[in-house]
Amino acid sequence: MTAALTFQGVTKRFGLRGGKLALDALSFTIPAGSITGFVGPNGAGKTTTFGVVSGFLQPDAGTVDILGEGPFDPMRLKGRLGVLPQDAELPDRHTPLELLTHLACLQGMSRADARTEAERLIKLVRLDDRKDHRITTLSHGMRRRVAVASALCGSPQLVLLDEPLAGLDPSQAYSLRDRLAELRGVQTLVVSSHNLAEVERLCDHVVMVQDGRCLREGPMAQLTGADEVSRWQLARVLGPTELSTLQEVLPPSATLRMDGVVLEVRSAVQEDEATTVAMLGALAAAGVPLTSLARGVGLERRFLDDQEASSA
C-alpha cells in the first residue's frame, strides 16, 4: 500500500502548558487513491488534523509525511494538495471566477489555463449563473460550493475536505457526492463528516479519532464488519427447521441467529455470491419474503460501540 498521508505521533496543544491537547500522539495512514472517511465526535481533532496537514497549524511533536514529501511545504506541494477548510471564509470581495482563477494561478498555471480550470470547476459545482457575482452576494450553500471547487482546483493528488456537504441542499449534496465518488482511484480524498451514513456510502477507508487519538483505522468493509456479518430483514420470524435448512446452504464456519425478524449471518470468510443466491433460494422455497439486506453492522454502530468501549 502506498501512503498518501502519514501521521506518526503528532501532538498539537493550543495555548501554553495546560492548554487544550487537540492531538495526542496521533498516528494513522491514508492509502493513496482511497476515499477515506475521517470521523470522530466534536472536538476529536479532525479539523486540527487538517490544519496540521495544510501547514495552517504547527505541530508540537511528531512527524507528518504528505505524498512522500515530508511535512507541508507550499512550494514542494504546489498544486498537489487541495484543502477545504471548515471554518475559513472565502475572500468575498471577488467573484467565484476571479477567486478560482487567482488560486489556480497561484498553483502554477498560466493565466489562460487558470481561467479554463476555473470555468471547469464552476460547472462542476453548478455555479455557472453566479460566476460573475461577488462572493459576498452568494448564499451559504453557494459559498460552500465555491470552497469545494477551490479544494479540487487543478486536480490535486491529495484532497482534504472538511464537512464538504454541510450546508448543501439534498440535490447539491447528492450531485457533489457523485462527483467525489468518480475521483476514487484517481485522487486521494480525505473526507471529514459527522454524517456517518454519508461517509459509509462514499468512502472505502476509515480513520476514527477521539480525543486527538486514532481509535481505529482500516478498510471500510473490515471496520463495519461487512466481510463478516450480513443482516437479512425478513417478513416473519423463522422456525428451527427453516433455520437448519438455511444452515445447510452456508459454509460450515457460518453461524445463524434470529434477532426479531432480522436474521444475522456471521462468517469468518466473506459471503460469496453463490452463497447469497443459495440463501435467497432457500428463503423463497420456505415462502419467506426478504424485506432488506445489509452487510456489516454499519459505521454508525461500530463508531458508537467503539466510543462506548473507549469511555468505559
Added chain:
Amino acid sequence: MRDVFLIAQFELFRAIRTWRAVALVLLYAVATIGAGYLFANAIGLAEKALAESLGVAATEVPGAMMDDLIASDGFMEVLRAMVGSTDGAERLMEVPLAAIFHLWLGFLLVPFFAASASAESIAIDMNNRAIRFEALRTSRMALVLGRFAGQLTLTGVASLAAALCMWGTVMWMMVVQEPVALAGWLGWYTVRTWCFAVPFVGFGVACSQWTTSAAWARVMAVGGTAGSWVLYGIAQVMIEEDWFPMVADVLVQVLPQGWIRGMWDPGTGWILSCIVCVGLGLSSLLFGYVRFARRDL
C-alpha cells in the same frame, strides 16, 4: 516573484473593493483639496499684504504676484521652516510653491494613510481565516511581500490622486504661469511622497501580522505612526539640548522622519533618503514576519 505579483494584484483589487480603503483614498484626496484651498487663500492674503507694503493695487486672483512674493524675506522664512534648513530652502527657489507645499503636506498625511490602510491587509484575513486559501498555495513570505506590494501600489495610486487634486485646486484658485511644469513637479514629488510612505506601509503590514484583529492592527499602526512623530520631536530636542547624543542620533537614523531633509534635495540627494526609507519599510515588514512565519493561521 510571480506569486508576489499575483498576491499584490489580488490585494489591490480587494483593497479598492473595500469601502475603508476607498474612503481613505477619498479622505486623502479631500484633505489635499482642502489644504490646496487654504494654501491658495494664504497666498492671496500674503500677496495682499505685500501689495499694501509696496503701495500697489492688490490682485483679485492669488498667484499673480508670486515672483514678488518669492523674492520677499518672509517667504524665505516660511520655506526654511518647511524644509528645515536655509541651504535646502535656497535650493528650492526654482520649484513652484504649490509643489513644495504638496510635498510638505504629503510628508504629513501619507504616513497615516499608508499605515492605516495597510494595517488591515493581513489581520482581517487571519481573523476570518480567508488567508488559508492563499497560504495553502504559496509561501508565507510571498504572501506578506505580495500584500505589502499591493498596499504600496494603493498608496501610490492615492498619492497620485492627491497630486491631481492639488493641481486641480491650484489651477482653479490661482494664477499659474506654467501649468505643465507644475504638473511635472507634482508628479515628481509624488515619487518622493510614495518613497516616504514605504516604512509606514511596512509598519502597517507588520502590525497586521502581529494580531488577528484588524481594528487592533489599525490602532497599533496609526498609534505607532503618531508615536514616530513624537519620538522624532523628542530626538530633535535631545540633539538641540545635547542630551544622550548617541541615542538621539540612532533615533534620527531609524525614524523615517529623520530622512525628510534629504527628500527635499532638488538634486540626486533624495535618492539616498528613498533607499533608506525602502530599507526601513522592509525591516518593519520583517519584524512582523518573525511572528507571522511561526503563527497558526
